[in-house]
Amino acid sequence: MRAQQPVYIGTDSGATTSKIGGVWEDATPVSTNLLQRSTDAHLGPVMVVQGWVEAISTYLEQNDLQWEQVRGVGVAIPGPRRSYGVLERGPNLPESFVGFDVYSAYSRALAERAGRAIALAVGNDGNMGGVAEAQRVRGSSTGSVLMLAPGSGLGCAYIDEHGLPLDGATLAGMEAAHMPAPLHLLGVRPYPCGCGRTWGCVEIYTSLAGLPLLLAEKLAVRPDHPLASLPLSLKERAFALRSLAQQGDQLATEIFDFQARALGLHVATLAMALDPQFVVIGGGLMDTESTSVAFRERYLQQVWEAAYPYLWPAQQANMRLVPATLGDLSQAIGAALVALYQARLAQR
Structure with missing residues (x-):
């Protein structure tokens, strides 16, 4: 029993x-x-x-x-x-x-x-x-798994053939959220990150941490947008973006498309070093209770399209990009x- x-x-x-x-x-x-x-x-x-x-x-x-x-x-x-x-x-x-x-x-x-x-x-x-999501996605196989989970920050994990995470010699392994983003491809300046680095950490372009900065730049050229006149802080207004994007708001959609593109480029960067069989995308944007199927599918498609040109041919053919499923x-x-x-x- x-x-x-x-x-x-x-x-x-x-x-x-x-x-x-x-x-x-x-x-x-x-x-x-x-x-x-x-x-x-x-x-x-x-x-x-x-x-x-x-x-x-x-x-x-x-x-x-x-x-x-x-x-x-x-x-x-x-x-x-x-x-x-x-x-x-x-x-x-x-x-x-x-x-x-x-x-x-x-x-x-x-x-x-x-x-x-x-x-x-x-x-x-x-x-x-990442360990739990890896066990779910690969079943009885031993394929390696990269997990990226945009939330308040960017959670990152790499899971090996034994199902265990990469910790590193000083337990700083897979702090990949604080690697520099390819700013020349994204067309943005290096935003300062909460970690103290000023080289443009990937986290600040892919997670909630950077949404106020991205929103501020959008509102500077879109002063007619409803969010521009709200008597709230940029952070408070940024919380409305996910809902607005699912309602078809162009500004909000552009911001999440940008974040997906930034994450996709990061997938390609990490694939050069880790060569995972599976890439799992988690975080709040994959939450089935607060995001629509159309929103999640668009986001994942944007991630894959950004990563694809920079992958090796074998990776393009064999790597699988999937949403996280376990949530809390x-x-x-x-x-x-x-x-x-x-x-x-x-x-x-």
Whole structure:
């Protein structure tokens, strides 16, 4: 019976909300329903970790599972990291989290609750989301997967043949959002990025982070547009663009076409180094509840058309570009999968 089988648990720790998911030994989800709770970061890191453990207990109870069945736990944390499992200063967490050793604290808390040591895997939240989407898109194959997820920033992940993400020597692997965009092809100036770089990070041309800048340039030559006269900040007006584009607004459509083109050029750049079999496009623009089929199809087509001329012939013929499908499930499920995959490697 399933209820007696080993299970692997994933924790997705956001600055506001934490989510719990799980997978069985065969990598299938325990449930497609996430357990979500407030992270309560204002209470400090120790209380946040305790909240994760309590949430796992609730998740197990809801799914008729026991702590004895838990063979591993994964946790998706925001970057950057000082070292494995140790947080660096982040934009959305209080100062008390700077230098906090998530790995050690969570390992101790899990051991205390379960009465035994439980293997813990810690990874970047974007990477964990990529792991889950990779498992979904490639099925039983071992094809490598590149995932790009435009949201408030640009999430990036590369998943290898073992299903594990590329971390790099200093855990800065696949920080591809902050590579320079080909500005000469896009016809734009180098916008400053929140990371501090001024060479024109790809993130600022493909995500919500750069929408106010793109909108400002459009409104400068379109002062008659309804958004130009709204008594709101550029950031607040930028939030309206997705809805306007789906209503056929020309200015909004042009902006998202530009972002898709920028992302497509980035796909081609990364393909030169990584040569993925699958490219998964995620983020809010692929959200089936807030975007139309026509909007998503247009965006993906624009991405592919921008990338295609710069790919090698074999890549043009064999690379597949697909939308993400897991939504909010991805990072918690991905964290659980990394715990599973690491357990498999340890047994070899």
